[in-house]
Amino acid sequence: MPIKDLVQKGVVIGDGAFGTMLYQKGVFINACFEELNLTKPDLIKAIHSEYAAAGCDFLETNTYAANSIKLAGFGLADKVEEINMRGAELARECAGESLVAGSVGSASTASDAAESDNYLDDVRRAYAEQIAALDKAGVDLLVFETFADVNAMLAALDAASDNTDRKIIATLRPALNWRERGAERIKSALARVAERENVFACGFNCGMGPSDMLELLDETRDLTDKPFCIQPNAGLPQNVDGRSIYMCTPEYMAEYSKRMYEKGADIIGGCCGTTPAHISEIAKAVKGVSKADQQARVYSVKASGQDEEQEKPVVPLKERSLVGRKLANGEFLTTVEITPPRSISLETTAEKAEKCRDAGVDAINIPDGPRASFRQSALATAVRIKQAGISPILHVCSRDKNIISLQSDMLAAASMGINDMLFVTGDPPKVGDYPDATGVFDVDAIGMARMARMLNSSRDIAGSEVPDATKMTIGVGVNPGANDFEREIERYKMKVEAGAEYCVTQPVFDLDTFFRFTDAIKGFEIPVIAGIWPFTSKRNAEFMANEVPGIVVPKELIERMGKADNKEDAIKTGIEIARESIDAIRDKIAGLAVSAPFGKVDLAISVIQ
Structure with a gap:
């Protein structure tokens, strides 16, 4: 069935990331992925087959960078036609009833315009050669x-206008900070693409995860x-053991894909980090949404002219x-950190909190x-500390x-004040x-900040209305x-940008190190609460310097701690160093977030007083 008929019938499912799958299967990131059409065709077919089985309506050829400019970097500029035609052939062998879409990626880089006055002529010639090859291959x-x-x-x-009459889906890569750069900029770019006669569908792919992509869709549909075509990444990559890992689960992306379809996306696929598992869940989620439901949602949003984020005031x-x-x-804020115990009883913890309260500390x-x-639940600990008469600041970890559980806990915390x-x-x-143990990481701190911001405006992370707005202060x-x-x-x-307030x-x-940080955040300032740790010994200082990632301890401070004559003198020196840092x-x-080393809140209080 032609792509035009598929769109009229209902949602169209594209495939996911090809490079991600190649990387997972052991192909080095610096290899020429497109050359694998010639050297490892069985590997390419295996990936195509997985995506076809996942339920996508079209398979994209492994030809994203198969243009003369990109291939020249691997000494393959003379193989443009061979690589593109073989790529189309491999996809066709695996497609079954799915369509075959010829993938054409950008041949230019951000610096090309500055380096060459003729860069558009160069890339136009490169595109013409690649497009002609894909057209010849019968995509x-x-x-x-x-x-x-x-x-x-x-x-x-x-x-393309000179080399093919095939339908074209044209998607731009948005900048994550597109609002900061000016929404009109990206709107203008999309409009320029959409007005071209040979563009069948347009939209966005890559650059951001599903949550941000949904916001962009709502702004531009x-x-x-x-x-309209939407192909988000599986979130933003996180560095784990030296590898870039995309954290969004298939279920998470499926939920957002349903929202995207309801908001007006006609073609939905995945970009970096997505796999056949993501596409399978997306297909299951959106295939059950009727075209009538989509149109009703889109028209109602257009008619209202309201931004969902403004439905209820924060x-x-x-x-x-x-x-x-x-x-x-x-006003200057003072806080002390108290770690939940490895026990059932919270009475000792409450006593420590009361001691901080009596000393004039603002929060725990x-x-x-x-x-x-x-350890004991942080939420349960927060409830007990609140009962002790001092404000708790609840840390929430996405690990x-x-x-679902994160949002539930946020509502639970709100219900307990x-x-x-x-x-x-x-x-x-x-x-x-x-x-x-399994690390969940559906979202990271950025995603949780956005989640809290949405709950503060009576919406869950999928955009559905929540009866009562939360009143969270959003810290990161x-x-x-x-x-x-x-x-x-x-x-x-x-x-x-996600909503952090401190x-x-x-x-x-x-x-x-600290002043370098404060200089770097100019233009993005929110209140900074400085973490303070009073050393208790030279060994403690050495541990912080050598075994806690990202902590910088000047050598002179370690030497100063080493001059202490005894334990009491070392503690006194640690407090002095902490106070000097605060003064500076x-x-x-x-404000301050003073740690209580080894649970000794007296040390933290001494630093503050």
Whole structure:
């Protein structure tokens, strides 16, 4: 059935990432994936077969970068036609009733325009050669995908107009910070693509996960009456053991795909990180949604002109809690961290909290399974601390719970009057007592911040209305001493964009490291709560310096701790160092998060007082 008829009939399912599958099957990331059409055809067919079995309506050929510009880097510029035709042949052998779509990726890079005045002429010629080869091979349609440069996309469409009459799906690669860069910019780019006569369908792929892609779809769907294609990544990649892992589960993407279809997406597939398992779940989820349901949803959204995020007002920060009030009013906030016990009783924990309360501390930070350890529930601990008469700040880790449980716990906390949250992705299970435990990681801290923001406006993560809005203060963790500092800052900014209202740093020891962080976040400032850890001994300082990732401890501080004559003197020196750090950074911070080493809250109180 032609692609036009498939769209008229209902949702059309594309396939998922090809490079991800090749990487999973042992192909090095720096290899020429397209050459495998010639050298390892059975491997290519195996992947196509998995996607066909998953229920997709069209298979994309393994020809994404099979143009002369990209192939030249591997000495294969003379094999454009051979690689493209063989790629189409392999897909056809596995397609069954599915269509075969010729994949055409961007031949240009972000720097090409600056490096060459004629770069569009060069890429137009490269596209023409590739498109002609795919047309000759008899593909059913073409997919122009992952174009970050709209001018390169238009050049590809120009080349296509002279070399094929196949239907074309043209998708741009959006920037994750598209709102920051100006929504009109991406809207203009999409409109320029959509107005081309040889474009059958347009939309977006890659660049972001399903949640962000849904927001972009909602913002841009009414710009064209042509079919709309959406192919998100499986979230944002996380570095695990040196590998980039995409964390979104098939079930999570399926739920969002259903929402995308209801919002007006006619063609849905997956990009980086997606697999046949993701496509299978997507197909199951959206095949049950009728075309009439989709149109009713789209038209009602267009008619209302309302942004879902504005359905209900969010409670002002200063009205949500003591912590929220202090942050909103610019009052200095003092907190002490108390770790939940490895026991049933919470009475000792409550006594420590009461001691902090009596000392004038504002709130208690409650870690959620720190270092992947087994402890009493952080939520139960927060309830008991609240009963002790001091505000709890509940840490929420995404390691142990899926998105259903995370949202349920947020509602549970709200029902018990616990509104102050700190969201952290969490350490992987392998660093803790149970290395073989399953790490869930449906979302990370960025996703949880967005989740909290949505619940604060009476919506769940799928966009469905929740009767009562939560009143969470949205905190996130940040590490000024991260080994990959640029990535840490990028993630910090993403947390702010997702809804973070304050951040808590890892313990501050090195002032230059901290000031580098505060300089780097200019333009994305939210209140910074400085983590403070009072050393108790030289050994403690050495441990922090050498065994806690991302912590920078100046050598002179370790030497200073080593000069202590006895245990009491060492503790006194540790408190002095902590106070000196606070004095040095005071004008850059909105408060303190002082740890209680080995559960000794007296040390933390001494630092604050």
